[in-house]
Structures are given as C-alpha cells and as structure tokens.
Amino acid sequence: MHHQSEITDSKATIISTRNLGGEVSLIAFTCPDIARNALPGNFVNIKINPSNQPLLRRPFSIHNVDGDNVEIMAKNIGGGTALLCNASAGTAIEVIGPLGNAFNIETPAFSTAILVSGGIGTAPMMLLEKHLKAEEKEVIHVIGGRSRDDIHTRGLNNCHIATEDGTEGFKGNVIELLRNMIGDVMLEGPVKVFACGPNPMLKALAGFSQERGLSCEVSLETIMGCGIGICYGCIVELKNQSGEGTSSMLLCQDGPVVDASRLII
Numbered sequence: 546m547h548h549q550s551e552i553t554d555s556k557a558t559i560i561s562t563r564n565l566g567g568e569v570s571l572i573a574f575t576c577p578d579i580a581r582n583a584l585p586g587n588f589v590n591i592k593i594n595p596s597n598q599p600l601l602r603r604p605f606s607i608h609n610v611d612g613d614n615v616e617i618m619a620k621n622i623g624g625g626t627a628l629l630c631n632a633s634a635g636t637a638i639e640v641i642g643p644l645g646n647a648f649n650i651e652t653p654a655f656s657t658a659i660l661v662s663g664g665i666g667t668a669p670m671m672l673l674e675k676h677l678k679a680e681e682k683e684v685i686h687v688i689g690g691r692s693r694d695d696i697h698t699r700g701l702n703n704c705h706i707a708t709e710d711g712t713e714g715f716k717g718n719v720i721e722l723l724r725n726m727i728g729d730v731m732l733e734g735p736v737k738v739f740a741c742g743p744n745p746m747l748k749a750l751a752g753f754s755q756e757r758g759l760s761c762e763v764s765l766e767t768i769m770g771c772g773i774g775i776c777y778g779c780i781v782e783l784k785n786q787s788g789e790g791t792s793s794m795l796l797c798q799d800g801p802v803v804d805a806s807r808l809i810i
C-alpha cells in the first residue's frame with residue numbers, strides 16, 4: 546500500500562452531475578492538483594456548503610481521473626450528499642485530497658486481478674482497472690448488490706454480476722459467485738484480489754481468500770468525518786501485521802486499504 550506525499554486543499558468547480566440510478570450520481574469537478582496525484586484507492590474529502598459547517602465535509606473514493614477532472618460517485622443519503630448530487634455545473638466546492646493510501650498493484654507478483662465490489666464500493670474500481678491495465682494485468686470484476694439498482698458498472702470491462710434478488714446476473718452474493726467462477730474458470734497465472742464494499746462482504750471475502758491462499762487487499766468502509774486525522778471517527782480494530790494481537794488505527798491515515806489478513810473475522 547502506497548502513501549501519498551502531495552495533499553492539497555483546493556477550490557474546485559463542479560462541471561457535471563449525472564444520476565446513475567439507485568440514488569447514485571456521478572460528479573465531475575476540475576481539480577488539476579488532485580487529478581495529477583490520484584492513485585486507485587485514494588479518496589477526497591469534499592465540502593460543498595460555503596458556510597463553515599464541518600458536518601458537510603464528506604469522503605468519497607476517487608472513481609476516475611480524466612485530464613484535469615476528477616470523478617466521484619456519491620450516494621444521496623441527504624444533507625451534504627443531497628446538495629452534492631443536485632449541484633449544478635459551476636458550483637464551487639472545497640476538496641482536500643488525494644487522501645489515504647492506495648491499492649498495491651505491484652506486489653506480490655500477479656498477472657490476474659479480481660476486483661470484487663458491492664454497492665457504492667464499485668466507485669474506486671474504474672481508476673484501479675485503468676492502472677492495472679497500464680501494467681498489462683488481466684482484470685476481472687465481480688460486482689454484487691441486493692438488486693440491479695445497486696449495480697454500477699460505469700467505465701468497467703469484463704464484469705460478472707451477482708444480485709441477491711436475481712434481478713441481474715447470478716442470483717446470490719459475490720462470494721457464491723466467486724466460488725462458482727474459480728471452480729470452473731482457469732485463471733492465468735497468480736491472482737490478486739482487490740475489494741471494496743460493505744464490511745460483512747469484505748470479511749467474507751477475507752475468509753474466502755485465506756481458504757484459497759489468495760493475496761487480497763480491501764478498502765474498508767467507515768464513517769469518516771474529517772479525513773485528516775482530527776475527528777477519530779474512523780477508528781478500526783485490526784490484527785497486527787505480525788499476526789500477534791490487535792491494535793486500533795485511523796483508517797483515514799493508515800487506510801482505507803489494508804491487507805485482508807488483518808481483518809478480525
């Protein structure tokens with residue numbers, strides 16, 4: 546997992562917002578400094594209201610970078626997210642980023658990457674796919690949700706879908722789909738799994754990866770207030786890297802990406 550060196554606090558301008566269905570919107574804003582430094586797995590912290598209400602700062606995974614523009618996916622859960630999802634082009638926002646660490650796409654050596662995501666957890670997978678493709682890795686997406694409205698495949702190639710209600714793709718969860726796929730698909734060379742989604746899914750995936758001896762990194766979801774180590778809202782308990790005992794860490798500082806073997810399952 547790689548850490549950032551250049552974090553900027555910038556004024557940015559929204560250039561477009563587009564509803565992708567299921568309360569999720571794609572929001573693009575111009576911010577050259579963040580666009581230049583963003584790595585897959587990084588997030589940004591956005592303040593939309595010009596007043597000084599800290600509660601309206603919210604973290605969002607970086608979905609894509611296109612020239613000077615940064616794209617995020619936001620789920621409208623009211624408050625600041627509603628303002629953001631409904632913002633018109635030209636709205637000024639304040640953005641801190643890129644924050645957090647990134648997925649490690651170099652080690653251990655692998656040739657096929659399986660990107661597992663659930664719900665809004667699919668947001669960082671587009672930038673991750675781009676970086677993996679640039680390294681000539683094979684990329685397979687496994688995407689899950691309760692229903693077809695929870696599935697967002699924008700910008701992604703080679704997607705395998707699982708929905709719990711069977712309205713799209715495989716009927717079941719992503720772990721069941723993975724068991725099916727790895728059972729009958731020949732994977733070329735060593736595999737590494739990258740995941741982002743609800744924590745129960747990530748824990749199940751950690752168990753699955755352990756069982757199959759697969760290297761796996763997960764981006765954990767937590768409540769992030771400030772994104773910069775001040776509010777302590779993002780504290781999680783993880784196994785120590787040594788495997789002995791556990792300790793707590795601030796996900797916004799030392800995460801959100803951690804090795805799946807560190808999850809307490």
Ligand code: FES
Nearest residue numbers: 772774776777797
């Ligand atoms: S989000 Fe505030 S300390 Fe991590």
